[in-house]
Amino acid sequence: AWKFPGGLSNPGEDIGDTAVREVFEETGIKSEFKSILSIRQQHKHPGAFGKSDMYIICRMEPTSFRISFCQHECLRCEWMDLEQLARTENTTPITSNVAKLLLFGYREGFDRIDITMREFPAVYTGLVYKLYHRELPEPYRNMT
Numbered sequence: 584a585w586k587f588p589g590g591l592s593n594p595g596e597d598i599g600d601t602a603v604r605e606v607f608e609e610t611g612i613k614s615e616f617k618s619i620l621s622i623r624q625q626h627k628h629p630g631a632f633g634k635s636d637m638y639i640i641c642r643m644e645p646t647s648f649r650i651s652f653c654q655h656e657c658l659r660c661e662w663m664d665l666e667q668l669a670r671t672e673n674t675t676p677i678t679s680n681v682a683k684l685l686l687f688g689y690r691e692g693f694d695r696i697d698i699t700m701r702e703f704p705a706v707y708t709g710l711v712y713k714l715y716h717r718e719l720p721e722p723y724r725n726m727t
Contacts, residue, residue: 585663585674587681589638597713599700602641610660611651614643618697619715620684623677640681642688642697665689694718 588609592601599616606614623638625631652660668674669682688696699718702711718724 584678585668585671586678587640598639598715599641602639602643606643609653609656611647611649611653612645613647614645617642617644618693618699620681620688620696620698638677640677642685642693 588606590601590605590608592598593604596604598619602616603614606612618641620640620642623640625636625638628636630636648662650660650662665682665686669679669686671679674682684696697718698715700713700715702713704710705712
């Protein structure tokens, strides 16, 4: 079945950094994290070490395009048309739905679906935290 690249985060690794690393490890494509598109939550997954599992689906922008895929993790790897990916029987339900989300974003604007990230200073000196949320309209972003 066709699916998007994915994998586990390393301890202390941010969501966007995990996505960039996993895309590169599996496909050889360099990319940049843009946003979170959706989150899948699942309990009692056999591969989740007895824990609840969260699968965070990110929107990425490629900065390279030549595929050099990992043959230990992938049988095939190729660029596909999103409409074809959304409709093919040989795809996972998550991949089909994410392809539809991406089509909607391209047609209607990613501001309608993206969950973006902003860094803020934490209450602990020298530390920051990342807040993921839908982008606020301009008047609300600049409120003082």
